[in-house]
Amino acid sequence: MTDLLGRLYRLQTRIRFVQDREKKRDTVPHELVEVDREYQEKVEAVNALKTRLTEAEHERRKAEGELADLKEKLKKYQGQLRAVQSSREYSAALNEIDGVEKLIRATEDRFLELEEEIEKAREDLSAREASLPAETEQHEERLKDWRAEQRTINDELAGAREEIAKLEAEIPPRDRAEFRRLLEKKHGLAVALVSAGSCSACHVKVRPAAMQMLKASHEIIYCDTCKRILYYEPASS
Ligand SMILES: [Zn+2]
Numbered sequence: 001m002t003d004l005l006g007r008l009y010r011l012q013t014r015i016r017f018v019q020d021r022e023k024k025r026d027t028v029p030h031e032l033v034e035v036d037r038e039y040q041e042k043v044e045a046v047n048a049l050k051t052r053l054t055e056a057e058h059e060r061r062k063a064e065g066e067l068a069d070l071k072e073k074l075k076k077y078q079g080q081l082r083a084v085q086s087s088r089e090y091s092a093a094l095n096e097i098d099g100v101e102k103l104i105r106a107t108e109d110r111f112l113e114l115e116e117e118i119e120k121a122r123e124d125l126s127a128r129e130a131s132l133p134a135e136t137e138q139h140e141e142r143l144k145d146w147r148a149e150q151r152t153i154n155d156e157l158a159g160a161r162e163e164i165a166k167l168e169a170e171i172p173p174r175d176r177a178e179f180r181r182l183l184e185k186k187h188g189l190a191v192a193l194v195s196a197g198s199c200s201a202c203h204v205k206v207r208p209a210a211m212q213m214l215k216a217s218h219e220i221i222y223c224d225t226c227k228r229i230l231y232y233e234p235a236s237s
């Protein structure tokens with residue numbers, strides 16, 4: 001049982017360590033926040049341009065297709081115009097032609113606008129893409145120390161995760177599940193060390209009887225007040 005509690009306590013320590021280090025690794029240091037933001041904006045601008053370019057090219061192809069259809073329609077109405085029998089049919093055909101011609105002009109305008117936009121976007125993109133490698137290099141140079149720290153953290157994390165897996169394998173599934181449930185419920189602190197006869201999480205004195213049981217370590221004892229698992233290290237009190 002002492003072993004089980006010791007493992008649970010160690011497991012909790014390692015889990016907290018992993019969470020803490022992950023947070024540290026993934027948080028841009030204060031002095032680099034602005035530098036990093038500027039760089040990320042450049043990267044995002046390139047991505048946004050690429051996305052918009054793809055969209056605009058799609059829209060242009062669509063306009064091209066619409067234009068071809070409209071011209072086909074115009075031809076058809078012009079054919080009808082030649083074959084009309086009455087003035088009523090004649091003015092109806094003229095109306096159709098007029099409507100289609102308007103649509104053609106509007107579509108042509110849209111097509112030209114898209115052409116222009118695509119050309120500008122391509123120029124903008126190629127200029128941005130040309131300067132990005134140097135900017136990336138400069139950015140990485142500024143972030144060098146932090147990157148080194150991130151690598152160190154990753155090494156530490158690999159070691160800690162290995163130990164967590166080993167500890168979890170040694171803990172019976174039922175106890176492991178209970179521990180995980182409590183860990184979740186108690187925001188990362190499921191096992192509380194007993195220090196100077198008190199629960200170190202809620203600082204309430206542990207009952208003498210519970211203390212006796214803890215020392216004998218025959219079973220899992222929960223703190224009466226905060227309901228965490230109590231862990232007693234003979235050397236620590
Ligand atoms: Zn407590």
